Amino acid sequence: MHEILLEQLKQITPEEKELLEGQADVDKSLYTSGKGFVVDKDKMLARGKLFDIRPHTRFVHFPEHTHNYIEIIYMCSGTTTHIINKKIRVVLQQGELLFLNSNARQEILPAGEEDVAVNFIVLPEFFHQAFQMVEEDNVVRDFLVGTLQRKHQGMDFIHFQVSDVLPVQNLVENLVWSLLCDEGGKSAVNQTTMALLIQQLSRHTDRIRVVGPDQFDRRLLFSVLRYIEDNYREGTLTELAEMTRQPVSGLSRFIKRESGQTFQQLLMQKRLTQAAYLLTNTKLAVEDIVVAVGYDNNSYFHRIFKERYGMTPKKYRDAEAAAGRNESANKDVFFIK
Numbered sequence: 381m382h383e384i385l386l387e388q389l390k391q392i393t394p395e396e397k398e399l400l401e402g403q404a405d406v407d408k409s410l411y412t413s414g415k416g417f418v419v420d421k422d423k424m425l426a427r428g429k430l431f432d433i434r435p436h437t438r439f440v441h442f443p444e445h446t447h448n449y450i451e452i453i454y455m456c457s458g459t460t461t462h463i464i465n466k467k468i469r470v471v472l473q474q475g476e477l478l479f480l481n482s483n484a485r486q487e488i489l490p491a492g493e494e495d496v497a498v499n500f501i502v503l504p505e506f507f508h509q510a511f512q513m514v515e516e517d518n519v520v521r522d523f524l525v526g527t528l529q530r531k532h533q534g535m536d537f538i539h540f541q542v543s544d545v546l547p548v549q550n551l552v553e554n555l556v557w558s559l560l561c562d563e564g565g566k567s568a569v570n571q572t573t574m575a576l577l578i579q580q581l582s583r584h585t586d587r588i589r590v591v592g593p594d595q596f597d598r599r600l601l602f603s604v605l606r607y608i609e610d611n612y613r614e615g616t617l618t619e620l621a622e623m624t625r626q627p628v629s630g631l632s633r634f635i636k637r638e639s640g641q642t643f644q645q646l647l648m649q650k651r652l653t654q655a656a657y658l659l660t661n662t663k664l665a666v667e668d669i670v671v672a673v674g675y676d677n678n679s680y681f682h683r684i685f686k687e688r689y690g691m692t693p694k695k696y697r698d699a700e701a702a703a704g705r706n707e708s709a710n711k712d713v714f715f716i717k
Contacts, residue, residue, distance in 0.1 A: 428689035436497035458495030475543025484536035
């Protein structure tokens with residue numbers, strides 16, 4: 381990893397300072413509001429965000445916990461030891477990646493000062509673009525599809541031993557740089573970078589360690605997700621049922637059972653994500669964007685957009701534009717070689 385990035389990540393955080401000063405255990409209130417130790421996306425992500433990063437907290441034992449999001453751990457230097465589902469021991473070496481879905485139960489042994497890792501916090505819909513780029517059947521695609529399945533089946537984790545795969549290292553560092561330096565207005569770039577990373581990882585399945593049973597309904601769920609990605613503007617459950625040769629009622633129950641959301645909820649999720657992209661990356665009027673993503677009711681669109689992102693479409697566009705201007709004004713820019 382680039383030395384400037386690594387030095388920034390090595391800095392002692394306020395949480396780590398308290399641990400070094402004598403606090404014995406993890407402060408669970410930083411991670412969850414519930415009684416069980418489920419690390420909560422609402423604690424980790426600002427409202428409306430699909431993707432972010434935080435340095436892994438060193439000097440403490442993390443007791444067994446789960447996440448209600450996908451976690452990707454990248455080892456910048458040193459090692460960390462993870463116990464998954466009480467019995468699988470994964471030692472993550474420098475340059476390696478560990479993908480964990482929300483079913484995985486994870487325990488982490490204490491890391492030392494030179495054991496520097498970053499945790500990517502990822503909501504499943506952030507992978508939409510990756511679905512288009514990973515065509516062939518492979519373990520990486522199966523894992524991604526599995527992240528949208530509610531029932532406990534399939535792979536809980538993938539360990540990528542890719543420290544010597546230069547394209548993977550470059551793409552991960554680009555993501556770390558973009559997120560760590562808080563480059564606003566880069567959501568589309570980050571999503572594309574993640575899609576390219578997934579594509580690269582799919583080419584190196586010989587470097588994967590994975591534990592999991594056969595993937596039962598993954599192929600059908602993948603077809604559903606691809607249909608929504610390609611037909612979010614005018615797609616219907618009836619047309620999808622015809623394409624997949626499934627009865628409408630049975631397909632509807634399947635989607636709800638596997639993803640926890642209805643077909644219409646998945647469709648709305650994709651439409652809002654696309655609207656956010658158009659607001660950030662085009663000068664189209666909001667009214668035109670409403671139509672472009674498949675709605676004909678401005679009031680309804682504004683209401684659901686605000687529910688999702690916490691602000692109106694205009695304020696969202698203005699906020700992203702302001703973040704982009706701040707980025708351009710930043711004098712402390714360097715390039716990763």
